[in-house]
Each structure stands twice: as C-alpha cells, then as structure tokens.
Amino acid sequence: MLEGDVIRCDSILVFGAKDHIGSELVKHIKKVAPHINLRLATHKMEGLLTLKKMFPEEEVVCADFFDKPSLLAAVQGMEGIFQISPDVFHEDNLVNNMLDVCEAAGTVKHIIRILGTPPGATLDLLPKALKKFRYYPAMQHLVATQRYQDSDLPVTFVNVAGYYMDDFTRMFSPSLYEEKTIRVAFDKRLAWVDHVDVAQVSAELLLSCKPENFRKIIDLTGPDILKFSQVAELFTKTLGVEVSYDGDEQRFFQAIKPVFTALWGEAAPEYFMKYFEWETEHDHMFKVTGFVKEILNREPTSFRAWILRNEDLLMDKWGMLETV
Numbered sequence: 001m002l003e004g005d006v007i008r009c010d011s012i013l014v015f016g017a018k019d020h021i022g023s024e025l026v027k028h029i030k031k032v033a034p035h036i037n038l039r040l041a042t043h044k045m046e047g048l049l050t051l052k053k054m055f056p057e058e059e060v061v062c063a064d065f066f067d068k069p070s071l072l073a074a075v076q077g078m079e080g081i082f083q084i085s086p087d088v089f090h091e092d093n094l095v096n097n098m099l100d101v102c103e104a105a106g107t108v109k110h111i112i113r114i115l116g117t118p119p120g121a122t123l124d125l126l127p128k129a130l131k132k133f134r135y136y137p138a139m140q141h142l143v144a145t146q147r148y149q150d151s152d153l154p155v156t157f158v159n160v161a162g163y164y165m166d167d168f169t170r171m172f173s174p175s176l177y178e179e180k181t182i183r184v185a186f187d188k189r190l191a192w193v194d195h196v197d198v199a200q201v202s203a204e205l206l207l208s209c210k211p212e213n214f215r216k217i218i219d220l221t222g223p224d225i226l227k228f229s230q231v232a233e234l235f236t237k238t239l240g241v242e243v244s245y246d247g248d249e250q251r252f253f254q255a256i257k258p259v260f261t262a263l264w265g266e267a268a269p270e271y272f273m274k275y276f277e278w279e280t281e282h283d284h285m286f287k288v289t290g291f292v293k294e295i296l297n298r299e300p301t302s303f304r305a306w307i308l309r310n311e312d313l314l315m316d317k318w319g320m321l322e323t324v
C-alpha cells in the first residue's frame with residue numbers, strides 16, 4: 001500500500017444499528033453514499049424487527065460479539081465495520097473475537113471503534129480503585145484500544161472526548177423533564193459532543209480514510225466547554241425557562257443507585273461515583289478539538305444549537321408546547 005492511498009469501503013457492517021449512534025451513521029451513509037452495501041446488526045433476535053422497520057431496504061442480521069459463529073457470518077464479505085460497545089463490556093473477549101473473525105473473513109479493510117475517555121488518558125492516571133474494574137468505563141476503552149493496537153486489525157478510534165449532549169434526553173433526563181433541574185454531582189468542566197457529529201464522522205471515515213489514520217485516536221468534541229451548572233444556565237438563556245442545577249452528591253447517588261444497580265450490579269453505583277470524582281479531578285484534560293470541522297467540512301454542533309433542535313421535545317415534557 002502506497003503512502004497517500006485512500007481506503008474506501010463499499011460494504012459496511014454496522015453494529016448497534018438501531019440505536020443512538022449506529023442509526024445516525026446508517027442514515028448518513030444512505031444519504032451521501034446510497035450505493036454502499038449495508039449490513040445492519042443487532043445482537044438479540046427481538047431487535048431484528050425494529051431494525052427492519054427502521055431500514056426496510058437494508059440487510060439486517062443478528063450478531064453478537066460474544067457468539068463467534070454469528071459474528072463471523074455478519075463480518076463475512078464486509079469491508080468496513082462500525083464497532084461500538086455499551087458501557088461495561090468484556091473488551092478482551094470482544095477484540096479476540098473480532099480478530100479471529102476478521103482474519104477468517106479476509107475482507108475487512110477498516111474498522112471504526114468508538115471510545116469514551118478524556119483525551120490523553122492513560123492507565124497510569126487511574127487509581128487502584130478504578131483499575132480493579134477492568135470492563136467498566138474508566139478502563140474498558142483503554143483496554144480495547146490497547147488490544148486493538150496490539151492486533152494487526154486496520155482500526156481507527158473515534159473518541160467521544162467529552163459527554164454526549166443528549167445525555168440530557170437520556171440518562172440525565174428524569175430530573176430535567178420532571179423538575180427542570182440538572183441533578184448531576186461533581187460540577188466539572190466538560191467538552192460536549194453531538195452524537196450525530198460522532199456518527200457522521202465515523203461514516204465519512206469508513207467511506208474514505210487514509211491508512212495513516214489506522215491505530216490513531218481521533219478526539220471529537222463540539223465547540224463548548226461547560227460545567228453542569230453552566231449547562232443549566234445555557235438551557236435557561238436559550239429557552240427562556242428557568243432550569244436549575246443541583247450538585248448535591250447524596251441526592252445524585254440516591255438517584256443513580258437503583259438504575260445503575262439494575263444495569264450493572266451492586267458495586268456499580270459506588271464505582272461510578274468514584275469514576276465521576278476522578279473525571280472531576282482530571283477535568284483539565286477535556287479540551288475542544290477541530291476534527292469535526294476537518295472531517296465533515298462544517299462546524300460541529302454547539303450546545304445552544306442542540307438545545308434549539310430539542311426545544312419542542314423539552315417544551316412538550318414541561319407541558320409548555322404551544323400548538324397552533
């Protein structure tokens with residue numbers, strides 16, 4: 001392969017295709033490159049119908065990272081792969097299986113792996129209490145990065161180098177919808193990222209990418225660095241509706257405890273409190289980057305623009321939507 005060659009994938013396998021980032025990536029590819037052969041994956045049979053309803057023209061498959069026959073069948077014949085892991089995931093087994101099936105398939109030219117770490121984070125920066133949990137967010141992306149980099153796979157890492165803005169319509173939504181309050185402890189400075197920007201950057205890299213990017217980490221952010229309290233002020237200013245900030249640690253802990261325990265077990269709530277605290281101590285690492293503009297040739301979505309995009313939803317939740 002010559003320096004300056006461009007890798008183009010004519011067929012792309014998308015994991016998590018019915019969800020948050022995967023679905024936006026599929027929409028973008030269908031819009032800008034409708035000739036691409038898409039194969040859309042979900043890991044449970046019950047997801048297939050939803051996926052087929054969302055994208056009736058595309059091939060849909062059931063494939064699990066931890067079930068090699070289904071994984072191999074999905075990867076077979078594909079050139080590009082979009083790979084995202086949910087929070088708390090056995091990344092060693094994931095990469096081992098990916099390596100085996102990609103070798104067996106022999107067609108894969110490029111993999112995009114989504115990460116979620118502060119830019120420049122390394123294992124040395126993590127305290128023992130967080131290192132004990134190898135497959136939890138502080139460690140899992142560092143583990144996956146290392147394992148992929150040790151393999152010969154042609155992978156580029158797209159790092160969500162901040163928090164998703166739409167955490168406020170997902171995990172942080174209950175207090176925002178019900179009490180017009182952002183109830184998140186640890187008022188740290190953070191970069192904010194639009195999940196659509198993440199999806200479109202990932203799509204464009206699969207459509208066309210220089211091999212020099214392989215094994216590199218592309219840190220993606222929007223244009224804003226804001227603390228949670230400043231996000232509350234931005235909601236208030238943009239929508240003209242008072243949104244307050246509540247950073248009380250005990251109330252936050254009580255709010256996340258049942259949800260996180262149900263998702264990941266008894267140890268999860270305390271782990272996440274330690275993780276959020278660690279992020280706060282290292283919040284100087286979050287910085288704005290220019291990759292969205294460089295790759296998409298447009299400005300990244302600002303937090304104000306994201307709020308305006310979600311104005312109707314928020315006003316509806318607050319019972320303030322004016323209908324004509």
Ligand SMILES: NC(=O)c1ccc[n+]([C@@H]2O[C@H](COP(=O)([O-])OP(=O)(O)OC[C@H]3O[C@@H](n4cnc5c(N)ncnc54)[C@H](OP(=O)(O)O)[C@@H]3O)[C@@H](O)[C@H]2O)c1
Binds near residue numbers: 043137167
């Ligand atoms: N929240 C934040 O602010 C933030 C910030 C930075 C980074 N992150 C990172 O972003 C990632 C989560 O992003 P998200 O919320 O967009 O993810 P998500 O919607 O939970 O996507 C993960 C996808 O993985 C698929 N999946 C789950 N188990 C699977 C398996 N065994 N085999 C194959 N596919 C499987 C799921 O799709 P199916 O069920 O259809 O298979 C799901 O759509 C995490 O890695 C997190 O650490 C989050």
